[in-house]
Amino acid sequence: MGFEELEPIFGELNVERAGEGSVPSRRFLYHVHAADPSHLRIIVTDFHSNAWEAVRSIVQLEDMRDNIGIGGSWLEFIDYVLASIKSQDAKLILEGGLDTVSGAANAKLVAQKSKGMPVISISLTELVGSAASAAITNLSLELFKAFKSIHDLYREEKELSNQLTKALAAEKERNENIQSQLEQYSKGKKLQKISSSDKADASALLNNGLENSPEKQTPRDTALTKVANRVVPVYRRARVRGVTLQDTEDIEDE
Template identity: 40%
Template sequence: MMAEAKHFDEFDPVFGEAIVESDQGMAPASFNALANRSFLFYAHTIDSYRLEIVASDFLSHTFERVLTVSEFDDLRDEVGIGGSWNDFVHYFAASLSEGNVQLILGGVDDLHSESDAKHAKLIAHKSKGLPRISLSLGKLVNLSAKGVTVNIPLALFKALKSKQNDIVKGQEQLSRMEEMLSSERLIPVVWRSNHNEMLSILKAASGLYLHIEDQK
């Protein structure tokens, strides 16, 4: 029996907005300064064997986690989802795209402002009663943070463009199907019209024949 292939080739990018919360180690005043900000998250493949998860407010807080195939396998064991590798890949993606995603901010870095969280945890819960996914994220600073956040708008544009193309293709297929159905409905109508016309001709011919016979 062949070993199960483990890769991220079938993972599509996932975007979303996380609900911001704080852990017990963060002062209320510090958290309040961040609570009103919107944090977007972005999960995508770096290559076939690495998955990157980013969360950012596009201002001063960007967090990241890169999962290798081995680390993702460990995460599957922690979450406790059975089934195949692809089953868990799909569950992971669905938890981010369909479920409730929280970003738990924690800790205050004394080297920065008092409202500066130094670490975060991303928690994705697909639905009530199902196992949740929890990922610790590390903070990126300076050029590393800028490099990651610059990629997100472009990736989002490409994803939206791809969805738009799918919608256009779907509309074109629907139009072709409607044309086919319209043609199929038209054929019986044309046949009935020709059939009625043929009956009229036959009746007229029969009447003419009888009239000729009467004249003999």
């Protein structure tokens, strides 16, 4: 149980004067980070003359947890505290002092994860002199480190995206070439099939023609054709028609 793996958190707070509502003023940013494995540190500043700080140990946070009445595990409680601070309704409440932001006597960070949920209230201590300058410097450096980290990550992601885009383009071109080759092969096979079919039809027609040609007729068919086409001489046809058939006995009697 500690803050060894806590990632720094940055954000902006809504500023209010206690009892007066919102106050037109400079913008205030906050920085939440681990001061050490057992302490949570919160810095709030306008990067000018105002800076506040809150440092809470694990024991102090446990006491705050009991006072608020939040159950669950320790990690769930810390997650709720950080989620409340990061919410859009997180506020910097200024108390006492002058009517402007500069010179406020007290300040506190008030936040809740959502309406109806427990309210987190953390009192802040004003930083002055070198302590304020150091806090502002540290926040600025941490902001730059966070920005650089995000920027480097963005560049890596962009480079990876470009590589993937090139790989996809090459793969698309390869697929198009393969598709083109397949289409050409399919057309070639279709033409070959059509050519083979035409050759088969031509061969069948040729065979049928040869079978039906006179040269292919059998001798018997040729003989029948010759007999059917033979013309009987006239004298023989007349004689045959003039023959009278008589009985053999009549001939003998004569």
